[in-house]
Amino acid sequence: MDITTQHLGKVKWFGGSNSKTGRDNDYGFIVTEDKESVFVHKSSLKNCSSLNEDNLVLFTRKVKKKGLAADNVIRLISLKDESTYSSEVDYDEIDKGKPASITPLLSYLKQTSFSSTLEKHPELEDVLINLLDSKHGDDFIKRLLKSNPPQKLTVASLIKRCRNWNTLFNNSSLGSLSFNECLETLGLELVAPEYITKNIKNLSEHLSNQTEEQRLSILKEINEKLSFSCVLYLIFSGTAPHPKSWEKEEKEYINSWGKEKQEYSEKPSLSELLKTFIESTVTREKRIEVEGFVRDIYKEKFKSFEDYCKHSVIHPIITTCFIKKKIFHKDMSFVADVRSNETLWHNPEMWFLSEIIPLIYAENSEESVEKVILHKLWEALLSKHIDIDHPSIFKLFPQCQTLKNNYSHMPLSCEAFHWKADDERHLFLCRSKLCHDPQVMPDLQKTYFDFSIFDWLAHYGINYATENAPSKRDFPIKLAGYINRIRELSSKLNCRSCGNLMIPDMKYARVEIKILDPNTQQWVIKPVNAAYRLTVFSCNSESCNEFDLKYYINHCLHYKCYELIDSRDIKEKCSEGRYICSCGACCSTHANQIDQGAAAIANPSVKHREIYKDSPSFRNFQRWGK
Structure with a gap:
């Protein structure tokens, strides 16, 4: 028998109380790779004072009168051994025992097929990684590659899992390989x-x-x-x-x-x-x-x-940066830049800013700006000039965690408003839910490249009526709410007869606004027609039997109800001529008569998902991703 051959084994048991002698045993047994049981005595341990069940060990064998016995036993320390805390573990002994394991390990790996051994004994791989990650790793990797030169691929795969991957790779012979040699020998995946x-x-x-x-x-x-x-x-x-x-x-x-x-x-x-x-x-x-x-x-x-x-790669990004720089410095020539760039002109963020910023800069009233911009927005959507679900729209109208959690099926922008509770706490509510991260509060300290619409409006002097307390009546909150309603309503705006998108029966208000003439670059007063009602829709296809039939489509007025009021389905009206929702809500006159039990919603998210599951915004969410 070759007494220098290294054998790998696992401790079956060691020590424990001996009922015959009344003392702890100073011996045990190791199970070899061939399932043989080998006796091991404490005196044969070389880098530890004791063994535990399932410890991985290397040893040489000798024949004694009663059979095989282990000699020169080296305990191998795995990642699991070192990371498991126990009051019985002697970590100083473990650290001192590592260098003693290097030579036996190298000898064992040299006498076997390195790669097949690791496949057969995955726990040995953990031992090697633990040793490589220690202060002895440099010495071990150099000796390992020297004793196993054909095993570069296996060694590179091993050290990739180490924390000090770069150091081991560079300090070993792997780091001296030329780039082409690395490609041929290792492939880029294993290169540090x-x-x-x-x-x-x-x-x-x-x-x-x-x-x-x-x-x-x-x-x-x-x-x-x-x-x-x-x-x-x-x-x-x-x-x-x-x-x-x-x-x-x-x-x-x-x-x-x-x-x-x-x-x-x-x-x-x-x-x-x-x-x-x-x-x-x-x-x-x-x-x-x-x-x-x-x-x-x-x-x-x-x-x-x-x-x-x-x-x-740079041009699309830096063009937007220069435009936002102009907007920040209130240089209205940015509008011409946007309109002359086909991609930016159809980008919802750039389009929206190019439409609303000049109106605000010209000091038009908020009421006039609201009417004009909502009208322009609807026209852009009808003509498919912009996509309401394009990711860039959420740069302007960001989501809050409240709506992400409650409406995970459809991306909705934060429309939080301030609420003073009965106990005097100052809260934010977003669709009747507590909003812990309201996105509607301007932050002018961040870079203007990341400004939301709330930041841009504040930068141009459009602030909330009450400082730090946005309400539903404030222009920015109205805008966010309007964007959300469009996403939700779009699923219901197709004619049920021909399938075409119905158009709104717009009620117009004559509004005089100051705008920048694109030709002369001068400010001029211009009367415009701005739609202020977008709740009545009709089919515009003359060949359709539903042509020009007008239908009322809007959300329920009750703040806890998300039902859609569609006159094609709901016929009953109250004495004020308003359609009555299934929750009982109809108008402000009868608001106090609503059955609160009927209006309460057990799971508004589930109901919202069911009502708006056919919305393009629901489907686009899968396309654009979260």
């Missing part, structure tokens, strides 16, 4: 982040030789190990498109210095970092620090800042 950063130029050249589909596949594979500086380099060099087409929604991020691999649950995405970086090149504030190679590729690819602005 810091190695990629050092070889970013080689990566860019490699990507340039791939098809567009292959590039995206590679970028998706390595996106979690790319530093932001690497992303900028690839974008500037033209070998990577916008990150939104290849970054993962949830990922492991590498910190800016590439020292360690860390997981962040709330770390900005690459797309968000890119947006922030581009914004900083406009404001020259809060610049993101980048590696020197980014400045080098910038100088190589761009002759001027204008060239940088024309880059295919």
Whole structure:
């Protein structure tokens, strides 16, 4: 028998009280890979003073009178062993025992097939990772690769799971491989982040030789190990498109210095970092620090800042930034910029700002602005000029957590208002629910690139009637509520006969407003027709048998009811001529006569989902995503 051969085993039992001697046992048994039981005595333990059941051990064997016995027993410390707290665990002994396990481990791995051994014994992989993550990791990885040179792939796969991945990769022979050798031997998936950063130029050249589909596949594979500086380099060099087409929604991020691999649950995405970086090149504030190679590729690819602005990835973002900069500085020439850009002109955020800001800047009354902007909004929706569910609309009209939780089936914008409770508490309510994160309060301290409509209106002097206490009567809250009603009503505005979208029977008010003449760039007074009633609808198709038949479609007036009043279904009216909802609500005159029991809703979210399940906004939510 070869007494130098290393054997892997698991402790069956060790120690325990002996009823015959009245003392604790100083021996036990190990079960080998071949299911043999091997006697083990305390005197044969080399890096520990005792063993526990299921401990993984390496040992040599010797034959004694009563059978096989273990000798030179080395306890292997797994991640689980070290992370499990127990008052009986001697952590100093564990730490001192690690270096003693290196030579036996190397000997065992050399006499077996490394990769097949790890497949057969996954618990051994945890032992190796724990050792690699310790202060002895550098020494172990160098000796491991030296004794098992053909096993680079298995070793690279192993150290990828280690906290000090970069250090182990760079300090081992893996870090000295050329970029092409890494590609051939390991593939990009097993290459450490810091190695990629050092070889970013080689990566860019490699990507340039791939098809567009292959590039995206590679970028998706390595996106979690790319530093932001690497992303900028690839974008500037033209070998990577916008990150939104290849970054993962949830990922492991590498910190800016590439020292360690860390997981962040709330770390900005690459797309968000890119947006922030581009914004900083406009404001020259809060610049993101980048590696020197980014400045080098910038100088190589761009002759001027204008060239940088024309880059295919940069241009769409920076154009919006310059427009918002103009809006912030009250430069009304931004309107012409928006209208001359087809993409921005159909972007709901840009379209809305280009319509409402000039009206406010010209000091038109809030009542006039309200009538005009709601009319323009409806016309834009009817003509399909803008999409009410486009993600950009939520930059202007953000969601609050209250509506996200209660109406997860349909995205609705926050329309919270201030409420003083009977116990004198100052609260915010959003659709009769407590709102703990109202999005309607202006915050002019944040960057204007992230302004909501509430911030923009405050910046232009449109404030709430009572400071810090928005009410349903305030213009900004009306706007948010109107946006939500459009989303909900849109499912019911199709003719039931021909299926076409019905048009509103608008009641117009003659309004004089001051506007900026796009030709002369002068302010002029102009009379306009502004619709102020959008509750009566009719089919506009002359061939339809429902042509020009008018129907009342609106929400119930009761603040706790979400029922839709549709005169095609509800016929009963009160003495005031208003349709009566199933909850009993009809008009302000009869408000006190409502049966509160009937009006109460056990689960408003479920009812809302059922009423508006056919809404395009319900379906678009799946398309645009949360």
